[in-house]
Amino acid sequence: MAKIGFIGVGNMGGPMATNLIKDGHEVKAFDVVGQTLSRIVNAGAAQASSPADAASDVEAVVTMLPAGQHVSDVYTGTGEVLGNLAPGTLIIDSSTIDVATSREMHAAAADAGFDMLDAPVSGGVTGAEAGTLTIMCGGSAETFARAKPYLDVMGKNIFHAGGPGAGQAAKACNNMLLAINMIGLSEAFNLSDALGLERQTLFDIVSTASGGSWALSNYTPVPELVPTTPANNNFNPGFTGAMMLKDLKLSQDAAQSLDVSSPLGAAATMLFSLYCNEGHDADDFSGIIRMLRGKKVD
Amino acid sequence: MAKIGFIGVGNMGGPMATNLIKDGHEVKAFDVVGQTLSRIVNAGAAQASSPADAASDVEAVVTMLPAGQHVSDVYTGTGEVLGNLAPGTLIIDSSTIDVATSREMHAAAADAGFDMLDAPVSGGVTGAEAGTLTIMCGGSAETFARAKPYLDVMGKNIFHAGGPGAGQAAKACNNMLLAINMIGLSEAFNLSDALGLERQTLFDIVSTASGGSWALSNYTPVPELVPTTPANNNFNPGFTGAMMLKDLKLSQDAAQSLDVSSPLGAAATMLFSLYCNEGHDADDFSGIIRMLRGKKVD
């Protein structure tokens, strides 16, 4: 068992750190929110006084932070983590951030002599608690192999997507597809309703035809077809509109800076921006079907 | 075995009629293009002199025509088919047309005392030749049961989608989803390329993650991942851009007339319109990835 520093123990980081503790690791945790930090200390973590404190004298440090700016601050800015790591410490950044910042962090870690892995997750709070997250990783094969035992404790489907930043890249592409497919499904169900088709029939046909998708089979945006989807529960998340909007923005930032034409990605971003601006940022992202349907709500 | 009238024996109707002949049915065929008609006569069909001639004295009539206007002309206009059917003739319209016209034809058929099924197909020329078409049907359960033996000869996945027009409705929804998912995939692969991910890696990850779709697993728009896709063959169709644009327009006509907001459907229609206007109407629809990529073509 290892000593692990964990920085950022909120909704996602908290249960991830808890799973490491349950697996027998010693976790030293830090969070800027005192209440959040208390919760993980109650779950068995040691309380660190700063990011640098959490990261010192451990075998691995895991960060789970909101955006690129925070990650940059923690590692190379005022957080001073890079300067306080013991030699050989493994760095795992599970934050979902832009590829460019992620690659800057990789470069800074390499310059300082450390192995780093970007390892953004998907699966939401439920997946974090159950230890069933999907984790997409970027870094060398050796670093991936070093990190794998820890990742296996926090997730279930662990992918090595390629070199530095590849985990971020893969997640951005995947979630952009999820958003596009979900909006498409919403339009198709609304159109199908208007045309008088039974929803079960549309579901049965499209599931086995060329319009099928993971989103249709597992996250249908209308109720009663797939149990347990947010559509059955008044669009309680699940995966919020705000989180999907964040991921879409990351995809579009990358697309724009690399001159990649992404018309449906841009349209999806715009639609989730409308969805969040209307006050649905904390609702499940699949609830966008209601915005598209307007007042004609079932 | 039955006597069947077949009106419209072109790229799709020709092989469909041929499969009926091979199954032992007597087919009486008509087409406005002499050469097209000759081909099916050479394959064993009797030559009819007009739509009405093809439709008279048969147990079932099948139509496979380009658009709603043609279907309307053939059944209730100058084609005079409805007025020349023997009592009890079964009507199967396999044309892909707008739901409104399809329902008008159902109503006219019912008024004249005939059972009718709208039964648009998907699967392309290859599927028509192999008898493996997907067929989505609208009409009563009884009519569907009457038509099933014939449909089984021409297709493989035969769905009863609901009442009159439901076949058209289901196909419009499915193909709109296919178009949206395919454009999304194109954007994702272009972005992934620009970010430096391996295509095989993106494919492997997304296939098992929340961004997955039938289109990704079976019709990947980049070469070397899935054998036999048009991407491996310079985007020879397959399913042409022009056909996808036609189906998208049907979906958007329905959406607009029914006040259904379909932003990604509208964007997809616009993009396939650009694709066709640039001269790619006869290329496979998945070739839209090249238009999105621009000059930076692999």
Add this chain to the structure above:
Amino acid sequence: MAKIGFIGVGNMGGPMATNLIKDGHEVKAFDVVGQTLSRIVNAGAAQASSPADAASDVEAVVTMLPAGQHVSDVYTGTGEVLGNLAPGTLIIDSSTIDVATSREMHAAAADAGFDMLDAPVSGGVTGAEAGTLTIMCGGSAETFARAKPYLDVMGKNIFHAGGPGAGQAAKACNNMLLAINMIGLSEAFNLSDALGLERQTLFDIVSTASGGSWALSNYTPVPELVPTTPANNNFNPGFTGAMMLKDLKLSQDAAQSLDVSSPLGAAATMLFSLYCNEGHDADDFSGIIRMLRGKKVD
């Protein structure tokens, strides 16, 4: 002064007919809504019992109806207007309808030996009452000259746009531009607000720069810059969202049937569809700025 049949005397047709009466013409009116008909009779019109009655024994007939289907019904369907006109009667259709139906009506009128003008209007109820409508006309120069004296009574800017259907075509193009420019303005003001610019400053700069438009100078979607705009009056119309959506659909129907790529037209249609579905169909169309801004309303 002339005898004029007027069919459709609602919100727009009513004040237009009233202006003809005030100018000294004898108006014989018909409307399917009894209350609407009573109102114009009180204003001095003779009451007709049917469209055909209104149209018989007059020098000119004017129609102001909601959609192509109604116009077609009135002239060549159950309304039987074409069959009941005295020789030489001038036909003016001021309805805003699709170009295709308008051209069919022109052809039917020509076949029956009558001069016809399509003459859709813009300017809203206010313009109809004040006799300051903009009227865009399609038909021969001779027909336009015959109609001009009547049009001058109802409108102010009278354009001869070309042959049959040209009035509809010009209006569809103009209003599509108005919708696009207005949404663009809404986005620009929302962005400008977020960036901390003064609205008056943005207005002053853009008005004299390359981003200027009629919509900015005359119909600014934020209050206090241009007096009398709906933005100063809680988006009371003015020109409703539903009417703009209708015109946009006409533009997109034409674009799709003619294979014209209209990406911003399609996007504008989708956005006004969302706007109306959210319950703003009776609000002014410029209120779409509020939908785009979301909860962050001023």
Add this chain to the structure above:
Amino acid sequence: MAKIGFIGVGNMGGPMATNLIKDGHEVKAFDVVGQTLSRIVNAGAAQASSPADAASDVEAVVTMLPAGQHVSDVYTGTGEVLGNLAPGTLIIDSSTIDVATSREMHAAAADAGFDMLDAPVSGGVTGAEAGTLTIMCGGSAETFARAKPYLDVMGKNIFHAGGPGAGQAAKACNNMLLAINMIGLSEAFNLSDALGLERQTLFDIVSTASGGSWALSNYTPVPELVPTTPANNNFNPGFTGAMMLKDLKLSQDAAQSLDVSSPLGAAATMLFSLYCNEGHDADDFSGIIRMLRGKKVD
């Protein structure tokens, strides 16, 4: 007359500096491209050996650089300009860059005790040569007043848009509107052509109606209506597709970071991205009408 440092003397900066020289100012110039620097030296400028050299011992420094990163490098990075200014030097940044970086530069300048103005221009090479640029300025009223005499030499319409970054903000909003209005016009002319309207007629009507815009009256994307537009000259710029795409990206970066929904801005960005990717980056931006029209080119 004053001593002025000028950093970045390419296509735009070169003629701007030349106009300062012609007006009697002593200009000390720097550019990373030797040939570019030689040209302005031939026009009468003194040759500086570095940005810091150009900026030292002058009364005002003007920068005209491609992007935020360059501006940041020059002022606060390796260019070391801020550290080498004489007390009281006025800073004018005429680069078109993102608002965020511009505000960072303002803050750094203020910290170092200098007055700064962001002053991005529009009007293209022609306007730069003729001294008729439009210049949108951000900074204090005092700084604007100090800079005005120099700006009057380089431009014609000089606006004070507000505090730090306001020039950039105003330009981003204006050019986003220009892009949207131009694409709308392109769609309208293509639709109008397909509907059979005369272009001159559409122009005459819309120019005086509610769809009018600066772009229509001054930059019509079809030939023969307004002399001297790029449409009359095979879309030689003028203002290139690449420059419009750059400005649109700046608008969308700001919109996304501020959570402003900008659906038509996003669509315009995507369309100009396609236009540039197809090889039209050096063509005039109004040539996008040809891309939208496809092969059906006049």
